[in-house]
Amino acid sequence: MLDADFFRRWMTATAASVDREAERLTALDSPIGDADHGSNLQRGFRDVVTALEKDAPDTPGAVLTLAGRRLISTVGGASGPLYGTLLRRTGKALADASEVGREQLAEALREGVDAVRTLGGAAPGDKTMIDALVPAVDALGESFAAARTAAEEGAEATTPLQARKGRASYLGERSIGHQDPGATSAALLVAALEEAADE
Amino acid sequence: MLINVPETVVADALRGMASAHPELTVDVENRVIVRRDAPVAGQVALVSGGGSGHEPLHGGFVGPGMLAAACPGEVFTSPVPDQMVRAAAAVDSGAGVLFIVKNYTGDVLNFDMAAELAEDEGIQVAKVLVNDDVAVTDSLYTAGRRGTGATLFVEKIAGAAAQEGRPLEQVESLARRVNEKSRSFGFALSAVTTPAKGTPTFDLPPGELELGIGIHGEPGRERRPMMTSGEIAEAAVDAVLTDLAPRNPVLVLVNGMGATPLLELYGFNAEVQRILRGRGVAVARTLVGNYVTSLDMAGASVTLCEIDEDLLALWDAPVSTPGLRWGM
Numbered sequence: 001m002l003d004a005d006f007f008r009r010w011m012t013a014t015a016a017s018v019d020r021e022a023e024r025l026t027a028l029d030s031p032i033g034d035a036d037h038g039s040n041l042q043r044g045f046r047d048v049v050t051a052l053e054k055d056a057p058d059t060p061g062a063v064l065t066l067a068g069r070r071l072i073s074t075v076g077g078a079s080g081p082l083y084g085t086l087l088r089r090t091g092k093a094l095a096d097a098s099e100v101g102r103e104q105l106a107e108a109l110r111e112g113v114d115a116v117r118t119l120g121g122a123a124p125g126d127k128t129m130i131d132a133l134v135p136a137v138d139a140l141g142e143s144f145a146a147a148r149t150a151a152e153e154g155a156e157a158t159t160p161l162q163a164r165k166g167r168a169s170y171l172g173e174r175s176i177g178h179q180d181p182g183a184t185s186a187a188l189l190v191a192a193l194e195e196a197a198d199e
Numbered sequence: 200m201l202i203n204v205p206e207t208v209v210a211d212a213l214r215g216m217a218s219a220h221p222e223l224t225v226d227v228e229n230r231v232i233v234r235r236d237a238p239v240a241g242q243v244a245l246v247s248g249g250g251s252g253h254e255p256l257h258g259g260f261v262g263p264g265m266l267a268a269a270c271p272g273e274v275f276t277s278p279v280p281d282q283m284v285r286a287a288a289a290v291d292s293g294a295g296v297l298f299i300v301k302n303y304t305g306d307v308l309n310f311d312m313a314a315e316l317a318e319d320e321g322i323q324v325a326k327v328l329v330n331d332d333v334a335v336t337d338s339l340y341t342a343g344r345r346g347t348g349a350t351l352f353v354e355k356i357a358g359a360a361a362q363e364g365r366p367l368e369q370v371e372s373l374a375r376r377v378n379e380k381s382r383s384f385g386f387a388l389s390a391v392t393t394p395a396k397g398t399p400t401f402d403l404p405p406g407e408l409e410l411g412i413g414i415h416g417e418p419g420r421e422r423r424p425m426m427t428s429g430e431i432a433e434a435a436v437d438a439v440l441t442d443l444a445p446r447n448p449v450l451v452l453v454n455g456m457g458a459t460p461l462l463e464l465y466g467f468n469a470e471v472q473r474i475l476r477g478r479g480v481a482v483a484r485t486l487v488g489n490y491v492t493s494l495d496m497a498g499a500s501v502t503l504c505e506i507d508e509d510l511l512a513l514w515d516a517p518v519s520t521p522g523l524r525w526g527m
Contacts, residue, residue: 026395026396030278030400030401031401033396033417034275034340034393034415034416034417035276035393035396035400035416036273036275036276036393036401037398039273039395040273040276043273045497072279073279073280073281074279076250076272076273076276076277076278076279076305077273077276077277077278077279077305077309077311078303078305078308079273079305080277080279080308081280081305081308081309081312082303082308119308120304120308132517145484164341165304165341165342166304166342167304167342167413167415167417168302168342170334170335170341170342170345170413170417170419170420171339171417171420172341186401197288197337199355
């Protein structure tokens, strides 16, 4: 079973991996965005870690709801509301359970991903974070490792796509041939689940 | 680049702005710029904001006759809802607040969230989306037309209406009308360098230009070998007039992107005016300068807004802001 500590580790592992990969995220964001995805998420997840240390929420739902609210308040751009909504809605779906199973997390994440789809209006294939998150949630019932692989493959599969949402969409066909930075960071978030489970 | 470290670029600029403009209240920590006499009794308050790097937009347009408050985000990154709610609470006189939002995914999402939160606090909020950029032709499969030069027209004209004491509903519909009657087209002669990256965000070799550029260093739709000022003016004006067939006089904004000298902008304006005359478009007023910029990008944009007598009177009405000032 997954308790509040697991979810805290998930957020800490995500923050560490965003720190490690910030330059790559920003580099991916240069040709088809505005070269700030790494630094924006870094600011947000660092703040999440600080807030979790300070407030020490004691349920999985409370950890994710707080993390989501902090992302909305610190990231800005489209990523702030989208990642913030993902975590906040997932947290709300977990309600006040003190422990949850992996299947329960998968169901809650599906609600979070649906909320992101509604907010941003993106569908699979639009070259967005959705392309990593949807296959990850589908595979999460199997294992954390399967979710990680699915997210990474989903992110890589955005390369040949033409962007239909966000700033990359203004490039039209010229967005083809670049891996989507949002799908790439979403894969980092999913991969951090496995790290949190291994600890 | 004239900076200390990339992380403090926005805060540094706000501190400098506070020193230069005692007529504004600049909250550096919370990143909100407010006209000092706000809230003004009986007046609708205009609040705008967006990523930094487009100065004087939006903070430079705070003052009597224009915005009541502005929220600067990180460079090229939308501000967060907390800033907008704080700004709305600081300027609302009870007559309501109008959010002026440029159509970028981040700005739209954050202002939407802020509007909900502000309404929870009992503030009446209306929103107007600015989406004037004709370079985005495929609105179905993109995030839609971007908000660019017309933002200045919307903020100035709606700001004058608010200053006159018109009610929220009227100020909102006026702002919407200005946006509907405005179209823009921009181009870049060089790429943009953000403080965080320190190198150009895309590769635009000398001798080439990018047509249909946005204001965030995002490349445009088409790259061509360098053209003359007259040829570029023709391409820009034609693109605008393909989508706007004005029967009434227009306001013209020839807007520099940040690194193109005024000498060149005025020369470019001469070409724009020549072409408009040739197309039978009457010009009521013209503004030339750097107003909706993209950091150090070279290039310009042309915005036309078809006006009537009411809009022209509001355009001519006094305004007193760091970036735009006349009649006061």
